[in-house]
C-alpha cells in the first residue's frame with residue numbers, strides 16, 4: 001500500500017535581502033513541535049499530510065481522492081510544481097508574493113531526511129526580497145521570524161543538510177548578485 005502513496009515532499013524559498021550592503025536571510029520559527037527555524041516552505045498537496053501523521057484506510061482513500069476531486073472542480077492542482085508549491089507556501093507563511101521576489105532561477109537544492117521514520121524530500125529555491133522593508137505577515141504555523149546573517153542562520157537551523165543549503169545560497173548570491 002505504501003508504494004502507492006506519493007512521496008513526502010516540501011518546497012520553499014531561501015529568501016535574502018540586502019540591507020546596508022549586508023545579506024540577511026529570512027527564517028521562520030514554527031509554533032508547533034520543537035519550534036524549529038526554517039525558511040518558508042511546505043508540502044505540495046494534501047496527500048502528503050497523510051504520510052506524515054498516519055491514518056485509517058478510509059482516510060487514505062480520502063486523501064488520495066480529494067486532490068483529484070478538487071482539481072476537477074478547479075480548486076487545487078495535485079500536480080503542483082516545486083516552484084508553485086514554494087510560492088504558495090511562501091505567501092501563506094510570510095505574506096510575500098511572487099511580486100515581492102526576484103527569483104534566482106538557476107539555484108535549486110534538494111535535501112532528504114527522515115521525519116517520524118519516513119523519508120522526506122525538501123526542495124529549496126532562492127529569491128531576493130526586492131524591497132527590503134516589506135513587512136512579513138506570519139500565519140498561525142509560525143510564532144516568530146528573523147532576518148539574520150548567514151552565520152546566525154546556520155546557528156538557528158541546527159540541521160546540517162539545511163546549513164549546507166544556506167551556505168550554498170550564500171556562495172551563489174556572492175557569485176551571481178548584481
Ligand SMILES: Nc1ncnc2c1ncn2[C@@H]1O[C@H](COP(=O)(O)OP(=O)(O)OP(=O)(O)OP(=O)(O)OC[C@H]2O[C@@H](n3cnc4c(N)ncnc43)[C@H](O)[C@@H]2O)[C@@H](O)[C@H]1O
Pocket residue numbers: 010030032033034036038041042043111113114115120122141159160161162
Ligand atoms: N510536530 C508537530 N506537531 C504538530 N503539528 C505539526 C508538527 N509538525 C508539523 N505539523 C503540522 O504540519 C504543518 C506544516 O505543514 P507544511 O508547512 O506544509 O510542511 P513543512 O514546511 O514541511 O513543515 P514541517 O514543520 O512539517 O516540516 P520540516 O521538514 O521543517 O520539519 C519536520 C521535522 O523535521 C526536522 N527537520 C527539518 N529540517 C531537517 C533537516 N534538514 N534534517 C533533519 N531533520 C530536519 C524538524 O526539526 C522537524 O522536527 C503545520 O501546520 C502543522 O500543523
